[in-house]
Amino acid sequence: MLDHVPAALVVQDLVMRYGATVAVDGISFSAAAAEVTAVLGPNGAGKTTTLEICAGLRRADAGTVHVLGLDASRDATALRARVGVMPQATGSGAAGVYPSARPRDVLRLFAALYADPHDPAALLDRLDLTAAAGTPWRRLSGGEQQRLSLALALIGRPELVFLDEPTAGLDLHARRSTWTLIEELRAAGVTVVLTTHAMDEAERLADRIVIVDAGRVVAAGSAAELTGGGRSLEDVFLAVTGDRR
């Protein structure tokens, strides 16, 4: 990250334990404003835990997180209006929506919580959900649930969004369309922090890539910096995360 670009997210010495499991073991990184930062790492590396702490959904055991200049745990209420969160999808689809709720109603409900929300109908249209707007959550396809979850993260016009595997399970059209949307967000000045397992996604979207393994940052930089020696990002990823299989 260039020194003159202000950091919208600063994570310092983060530690999180679940019983005997150390999920996050001293993670530090920052994300520049109006850039896309991609957090990569093997399964169980601590990506979701880190993102949830940054988004104010979990409290860390140690360390600090500053989002848009505010303390993520102390100023969580103030940040709620300025930050959007797309949680990781569960095995049965994206998290956190009632089974009988319909996209149109959920989005209107969320819009009412914000001072200057997007128009729910326009956002449904942008995410190709108009035809599914009246379908109960439990009957939406996995990809439709994912796209609704993204819409819910964006409805309040956030300055910064945390997207946990935003394209997981999406078909190629929806995936490309989501990439374009993320690029539009960046162009509009929104800071995007996302996790992904897809190297092509990180290479296409991310200004900065942070690779974590076993709760620690093992490499960080732009895709060009990380792959400087002519290696593919996949090779770099495999090299820095070790081979434990």
Ligand code: ATP
């Ligand atoms: P993935 O790529 O599979 O989504 P991740 O990098 O997001 O993985 P986390 O979900 O943050 O990893 O998990 C980090 C570690 O913490 C794992 O060992 C996981 O089993 C453990 N863990 C996560 N959540 C909990 C929880 N609520 N209780 C106990 N252990 C947990």
